[in-house]
Amino acid sequence: MSDLCKLSLTCNGQSYAREIEARMLLSDFLRHELDLTGTHVGCEHGVCGACTVLFDGLPVRSCLMFAVQADGHEIITVEGLGTPEDLHPIQEAFWEAHGLQCGFCTPGFLLTLIPFLQDNPSPTEEEIRTAISGNICRCTGYQHIVDAVQLAAGKMASP
Numbered sequence: 001m002s003d004l005c006k007l008s009l010t011c012n013g014q015s016y017a018r019e020i021e022a023r024m025l026l027s028d029f030l031r032h033e034l035d036l037t038g039t040h041v042g043c044e045h046g047v048c049g050a051c052t053v054l055f056d057g058l059p060v061r062s063c064l065m066f067a068v069q070a071d072g073h074e075i076i077t078v079e080g081l082g083t084p085e086d087l088h089p090i091q092e093a094f095w096e097a098h099g100l101q102c103g104f105c106t107p108g109f110l111l112t113l114i115p116f117l118q119d120n121p122s123p124t125e126e127e128i129r130t131a132i133s134g135n136i137c138r139c140t141g142y143q144h145i146v147d148a149v150q151l152a153a154g155k156m157a158s159p
Helices: 026-033 089-096 106-119 125-131 143-157
Strands: 004-011 014-021 052-055 058-061 074-076
Touching (some): 014 026, 089 106, 089 143, 125 143
Parallel strands (some): 004 074
Antiparallel strands (some): 052 058
16 A cells, blocks of 8 residues: 555645645546546657646646645646636637647647747747647647637737
8 A cells, every 4th residue: 555645736726635646647636636637648758748737837747747746836727728608718719720620639739838828929930839849739730720829829919
């Protein structure tokens, strides 16, 4: 039997406290303990970006972190961005510009791009391609994703 560790964190604005195994990955904690299945696990090596979440506002690969490392921190997952009735501007832009096909990689792209667009509200196509270079999409060919980011930049800049 493994020793359990106490974990308290805020995820999508809600506080959680759990006792978990020290070796549990943050991606597994989000999916299996909090039932937030929008965080997708692709490669489990930090290469594909599908498991990206915001950790204190910065994008991190949740498959590379132990959940206990999030103790006392704030996590945002794709479930925390918007609702079907009130999409976040980047979600709306991905939908309008056809920036997704199967959708498996989309949560990771969205959470990678939110801080990018906050820091760079008028990115060039080259800057967008650099920003998304750590996320793998096997469906779109990336052009529609770039288009969606440009559209989202305009939406996020509008009052």
